Amino acid sequence: MRDSQRSKVYDWERAMPWWDDYAHGTSRPTYMTLAECRKMIKAMLGRYRCQMVQVKVARGKGSNAGAKVIRLSEQHHKKSVVIHETAHTICVQRHMGDFHGPVFMRVYIELLATYIPTDKAGLLKSARGFGGLKVAAWKETKGAVL
């Protein structure tokens, strides 16, 4: 399966005000410790009735997620990336893994609305208006989206 929306998803999230969670009066994003990332991942996976994964530091610049492990690079210990990677794990564990496709986007937005938190209707509108980024409707997720 082609991951045709990937670069569009990256462009959209990086353009969003929540991508970097700047502490008041600073220009440096608020980073979490690995333990804080793990705690947040556990809460999100639990909410989706998914199994907890191992959370490790990635060696390179990128982060990635699978059914059993989430690897976060040093500069990705922040809420936005932790939520992005956890959305991948949920999709894979629930057998709806479609890379950066519409179901992934829906799970990602549901998590953002809960954990950033930010306005869900605004997120859906902004994503769908961003070069035609596809976001699955609730009923298309077959109950996977809570």
Ligand SMILES: [Zn+2]
């Ligand atoms: Zn991704």
